[in-house]
Amino acid sequence: MFKSIGSLLGLKRPDGGGASLRPRLPEGRRIYAIGDIHGRLDLFEQMVAQIEADDTNRGDADTLVILLGDLVDRGADSAGVIAAARAWQKTRPVRMLMGNHEEMFLRSLNEEAAMRQFLRVGGRETVLSFGLTREEYRTLSHDHVIARMRELVPADVVAWLQSAEDIIAEGDYVFAHAGIDPAAAIDAQSPSDLRWIREPFLSHGEKMAVCVVHGHTIRDEVEIRRVSGWPNRIGIDTGAFRTGRLTALGLQGSERWVMEASQD
Numbered sequence: 001m002f003k004s005i006g007s008l009l010g011l012k013r014p015d016g017g018g019a020s021l022r023p024r025l026p027e028g029r030r031i032y033a034i035g036d037i038h039g040r041l042d043l044f045e046q047m048v049a050q051i052e053a054d055d056t057n058r059g060d061a062d063t064l065v066i067l068l069g070d071l072v073d074r075g076a077d078s079a080g081v082i083a084a085a086r087a088w089q090k091t092r093p094v095r096m097l098m099g100n101h102e103e104m105f106l107r108s109l110n111e112e113a114a115m116r117q118f119l120r121v122g123g124r125e126t127v128l129s130f131g132l133t134r135e136e137y138r139t140l141s142h143d144h145v146i147a148r149m150r151e152l153v154p155a156d157v158v159a160w161l162q163s164a165e166d167i168i169a170e171g172d173y174v175f176a177h178a179g180i181d182p183a184a185a186i187d188a189q190s191p192s193d194l195r196w197i198r199e200p201f202l203s204h205g206e207k208m209a210v211c212v213v214h215g216h217t218i219r220d221e222v223e224i225r226r227v228s229g230w231p232n233r234i235g236i237d238t239g240a241f242r243t244g245r246l247t248a249l250g251l252q253g254s255e256r257w258v259m260e261a262s263q264d
Helices: 041-057 080-090 102-110 112-129 132-141 144-153 155-162 192-197
Strands: 031-034 060-068 093-095 165-170 172-178 213-214 223-227 228-234 245-252 255-262
Touching: 031 041, 041 080, 041 245, 041 255, 060 132, 060 155, 080 112, 102 112, 102 155, 102 192, 112 132, 112 144, 132 144
Parallel strands: 031 060, 060 093, 172 213, 213 228
Antiparallel strands: 031 245, 165 172, 223 228, 245 255
């Protein structure tokens, strides 16, 4: 279903002004940013269909889709989500950010300690989606699970995950999985912060030069953190694996709109 939150996103100020408080994309550019999918192939397929229809209805534009990371873990079909994202890239520009769960997944293929952590935070569903049997999961040591996953996860899938980006900048917007370090320049951000940060980013109290669109931190609804009227950040992780609601943010010019895929 589509969900409009026009005034909530600050499209208009009560005094009728505020054009300078509206982040903008370059002329002719349209972007759809999709929050944390976490293995929910059913919701991702709905969202793909919604975005394709919305993009067609809005007319010609230079359209880009950005996946904000955490495609894997927790939900039932991480392997299917990866396959669907790669297939979508063959039909339109789709860029993916590296989430902390992609980082953990890749590390787990080489490190026993990383595999142990990975399985505790939703990796169980991921390894099963790639074909590890429940009996293998129950009986194999972590080292043997690593060996099996190296057999089960195709090399091209590993390479695709490794190719994920850490940050994307477009106009007045920056896209990052978790957020940014407010004290560092955009071109000096560390991968660790971009994939893992919460504070001091989430509650940063000074106006930033950009508006950061991010996932990573679950909220019941889209969250906008404004400082002096400017949206420092827009968080769009609505906990798809748990709530059955996957959220995307559409952007064009100074306009913003929200889209939601739901299991209800």
